[in-house]
Amino acid sequence: MSLAVSVDAFSHPPHDNALFRRVLEHAMAALEDAQVSSEPYCHFYAENVLPTDFFRELIANFPDRSNYVPLNLKVWVRENGESTRDRLVFTEELFGRLSEEQCLFWRTVTDVLASDKLHQIAFRLLAKDVAARFDIEEDEVDEIEAFSRTVLFRDTEAYKI
Helix, strand or coil: CEEEEEECCCCCCCCCHHHHHHHHHHHHHHHHCCEEECCCCCEEECCCCCCHHHHHHHHHCCCCHHHCEECCCCCCECCCCCECEEEEECCHHHHHHCCHHHHHHHHHHHHHHCCHHHHHHHHHHCHHHHHHHHCCCHHHHHHCCCCEEEEEEEECCCCCC
16 A cells, blocks of 8 residues: 555544654655766655554554545456445545544644655755756755645555556
8 A cells, every 4th residue: 555645635623733843853854865867867765754653543544445445447457347446535524424533533644744844855866857847947956835644545465566
């Protein structure tokens, strides 16, 4: 399973503030230590972006499979027609279906991933390509306004690229 962030935004009630701060600070430190490469394009590699205990909690709190939708049944499908690659977009509708505990936890996850501070670090790490994309100077990438939507991808056995 992997977490991917794409552009979009939604508002919601607050997350667990203490947990949010702890996980955000840990993620920021991990990104600051990331290995950066510009070939063949700007990208970075970071390990242990989430605290170990939080990552274990994340695994334990995966939403039920019934909340996922197939990504592409023409491409990622078993012989029996079942999807091998699904996605779950964290929307207000989904939060309404989660338990109160899961809702609070996943709001914290989405808020960490949507944090302006985390975006700024990522944009700095990718400054060369981000600046070229937005036709700005590299030292201006911190000023780009970005909004996130968290998507959880579920790849199952028999999934192939």
